[in-house]
Amino acid sequence: MQRYSLPAIVLHWLIALLIIATFTLGLVMTEIQGLTPTKLRYFSWHKWAGVTVLALATLRLLWRLRSKPPAYPAAMPAWQIRAAHALHGLLYVLMFAVPLSGYFYSLAAGVPVVYFGLFSLPVLIEADPVLKPVLGALHYWLNMVLAxxxxxxxxAAFKHVLVDRDGIVQRMSPFPTK
Known part of the structure; x- marks a missing residue:
């Protein structure tokens, strides 16, 4: 079975790990009461990870537009192929929408995003106490949909491994089999 290219595989797993870490950190940091040094540190890490996801998602989309993915198995039902395309499309949209909604939420809260403490991202909107809760809710719900x-x-990957045994997961596996 044909595999994805190495850049596609690396970007897939980097983004997946960052999304899981960023989501988990978001849950942890919002449960910390008050404004503590730990909470502020977690917010910074969360923002850095979100900006990194956005940058890597951009690279991944550009690579995907340039590089054709491997074909699905001929025996795979058409409805499953359509469902896979729809889910992958939604995942791509969310890889952009979630970090962008967080970025604009931070700006509406009057808190600039400073990437790794090195440079500030542009302030595209001013602090807005009316927009802040709307963007906060949007960021939360987009995260829930992403999760x-x-x-x-x-x-679906487990289904392909345990039920279908069609080798489709091996296309994106970081551990190729012979």
């Missing part, structure tokens, strides 16, 4: 989509993606 659900990731869960469906992982469950």
């Amino acid at each position: 659900a989509c990731v869960a469906v993606h992982v469950l």
Whole structure:
């Protein structure tokens, strides 16, 4: 079976790990009461990871537009192929929408995003106490949809490994088999 290219595989797993870490950190940091040094540090890490996901997602999309993915197995039902395309499309949209909504939420809160403490991202909107809760809710719900989509993606991968045994997961595996 044909595999994805090495850059596609590396970007897939880097982004996947960063999304899981960023989501988990977001849950942890929002549960910390008050404004503590730990909470502020976690917010910075969360933002850095989100900006990194956005940058890597941009690279991944550019690579995907340039590089054709391997074909699905001929025996795979058409409805599953359509579902896979729809889920992958939604995952791409969310890889951009989630970090962008967080970025604009931070700006609406009057907190600039400073990447790794090295440079500030542009301030595209001014602090806005009316927009802040709207963007906060949007960021939260986009994250919940992303988490659900990731869960469906992982469950589908398990189905292909345990039920279908069609080798489709090996196309993106970081550990190629012969």
